[in-house]
Amino acid sequence: LSGITAMTSVKRGRWFFRGRLTAQRFADYRVPVDTVTYLTWKLPLYGRRMKNTAGQELNAALSANYSQENISSWT
Incomplete structure (x- = not known):
């Protein structure tokens, strides 16, 4: 079993961005x-x-948030 994950976050003014990338490999039990x-x-x-229990995964996730005084939204 081996795997790695990387995540980054950036804030620009009222915008907040986040991204994550994950990879994993596994062998037969x-x-x-x-x-x-x-x-x-x-x-x-x-x-x-x-x-047939071996495999690999690759996942990516992105999210964004915009905030104001009265409004906050995640997408």
């Missing part, structure tokens, strides 16, 4: 058994790893 029973089927696990 290791388990302490050689077989798994699914319904009535016994399925072998090669190398004691659950296949």
